[in-house]
Amino acid sequence: MRRSSWRMSALPALLALCALASSRPAAAAGGLTGLDAMSATVMQEGQSSFSGLGLRARLASVRLVPGVEIMPSVEYWRNRSTVQPFGIETSRRDATLAVDARYAFRREAWSPYVGAGFGLHFLSSEVHAPALGLDREQDSVVKGGLAALGGVTFPITNRVHNFIELKYHHVTEYRQLKINWGLSFDLR
Numbered sequence: 443m444r445r446s447s448w449r450m451s452a453l454p455a456l457l458a459l460c461a462l463a464s465s466r467p468a469a470a471a472g473g474l475t476g477l478d479a480m481s482a483t484v485m486q487e488g489q490s491s492f493s494g495l496g497l498r499a500r501l502a503s504v505r506l507v508p509g510v511e512i513m514p515s516v517e518y519w520r521n522r523s524t525v526q527p528f529g530i531e532t533s534r535r536d537a538t539l540a541v542d543a544r545y546a547f548r549r550e551a552w553s554p555y556v557g558a559g560f561g562l563h564f565l566s567s568e569v570h571a572p573a574l575g576l577d578r579e580q581d582s583v584v585k586g587g588l589a590a591l592g593g594v595t596f597p598i599t600n601r602v603h604n605f606i607e608l609k610y611h612h613v614t615e616y617r618q619l620k621i622n623w624g625l626s627f628d629l630r
Contacts (some may be wrong), residue, residue, distance in 0.1 A: 443447075459597055462473070462583065464520075469513070471627060472501075472504050472505075473502070473630060474628060475502070475511065475628065476500040476558050476626055476629050477499055478496075478499075478500065478625070478626045478627070479497055479624050480496045480497075480605075480624030481493065481495060482494040482495070482517070482519065482609075482620045482621065482624060483620065483621045484521075484619075485618065486534075486616060487617040493519065493629070494517060494620065495517070495518055496624075497515065497516055498513045498514065498542075499514050500512075507545070509545050509547070510541050512541065513541065513546055513559070515538075515542065517540065518537050519536045528574075529573050530570070530571040530602045531569070531570040532567070532576070533566075534565075534566070534568075536564065536565050536616070537563075537567070538562065538611070539561065539562045539564075540560065540561030540573070541559050541560060542557050543557055543558060544557030544591065545560060546595070554592070554594045555591075555592065555593055556590060556591070557590070557591045558590050559586055559588070559589045559591075560587070560589065561586070562584060562629030563584065563586070563587060563611070563613050564584055565583050567580070567581050568580045581607070585614060585616065587613035587614070588609050588611075588614050589609060589610060589611050589612070590612075591598065591608065591609040592607060595626060596609075600604070600628075602628070603625070605622075606621070606622065607622045607623075608621060608623075
């Protein structure tokens with residue numbers, strides 16, 4: 443199956459959108475409140491664990507309950523395996539564009555949070571096994587899926603926090619559980 447060119451431009455388009463949103467000054471009552479960079483341990487249905495990366499923005503609005511943030515994000519992982527004696531190479535990828543909402547329970551030393559959201563998963567699988575008659579076969583699919591998350595942030599400074607969270611993506615036939623950890627940068 444051929445890759446579509448619009449799929450390759452989805453990630454740069456989202457990053458450009460985040461850059462434009464961050465170039466405007468955040469209003470005191472709402473707007474861009476922070477950015478998160480994260481690494482993940484991904485456990486996908488039927489696979490062993492592997493690593494992924496992600497970036498997300500945190501937005502607040504006076505129209506929402508205090509403590510609720512909207513988080514547009516992009517996440518990516520790739521898992522590649524080689525079975526040398528048989529000449530088999532496999533690769534699976536997922537680039538996810540998601541929007542989550544989370545509620546933070548504010549505390550002095552640490553802040554737990556819970557949330558839910560929806561993501562579009564751009565999934566791709568590829569296998570190269572000439573001895574088995576498969577020469578660079580590929581399958582790509584785009585699937586939507588609900589997500590649930592819970593985590594905790596720990597302050598390092600007034601504006602920098604580290605966090606750890608557990609996030610579940612309910613994507614039919616591609617369910618994923620992620621342990622995310624990273625740094626949060628508050629912009630106000």
